[in-house]
Amino acid sequence: MGEVGDKYRLYLVGEGEKDTHWRHGGAPKYDLVNRLFEEETTKEWPEGSLEETVQNAIKTWEMELSHKTRLSDFKSINHEKFTLSVNGRKPLTGEETLSLGSYNAMLETSMPAELCPKGYYNSKEETFESSHENFRSAFPRGFAWEVLEVYSGPPVVAFKFRHWGHMEGNFKGHAPTGKMVEFIGIAVLKVDDQLRAETVEIYYDPAEFMAGLYKGPKLDTAEGSNSSNAQRCPFM
Secondary structure, rough: HHHHOOOOOOOOOOOHHHOEEEOOOOOOOOOHHHHHHHOOOOOOOOOOHHHHHHHHHHHHHHHHHHHHOOOOHHOEEEEOEEEEEEOOOEEEHHHHHHHHHHHHOOOOOOOOOOOOOOOOHHHHOOHHHHHHHHHHOOOOOEEEEEEEOOOOOOOEEEEEEEEEOOOOOOOOOOOOOOEEEEEEEEEEEOOOOOOEEEEEEEEEEEEHHHHHHHOOEOOOOOOOOOHHHHHHOOOO
């Protein structure tokens, strides 16, 4: 029996992936987060629509960024032109984005690490693996993603998105709350004639995202997190 791919993500299985270097030894499984997405998505786009195409393209790109270790194995981006910019910061190249990882790229800051209170997330002190482990711990069912609206079509695609999960695990010493953590953002994606990403610009409020992760009591003191300290953390 042949390998079965993922209905939302390309480039996971098949002849084209036989030489792919996977971060954890093999292609990832998305059963849990797909179930979360299907149960809680607020939109159901028609098959083949622009909205569905954009939604699945971003899911594919995120999969490659999180699970493939060589940029040369990425098929969702234009290797020579790709850049990622978050909230107007200096664009990152493909190799820089791959080195940082998606969470560190989204939460990168130009502020000194010492300005972030101890115990709060600082991308300068996290590796690719530690950043993903932090969020895998917090969201054991995954961190789902959906397109809410598409404003323009290729080659420059502007769209609104929603990212959400349920904090059912620990996050950097904070106990789980069991509550939904989500944020809304805007993205601008420029693609080439093969619909590969050339530039990605993402705009969102990191405080909206991170605030929900510090609401659980500190595991070492059983006291609630200090929201004023959270607001001083430099990535917010």
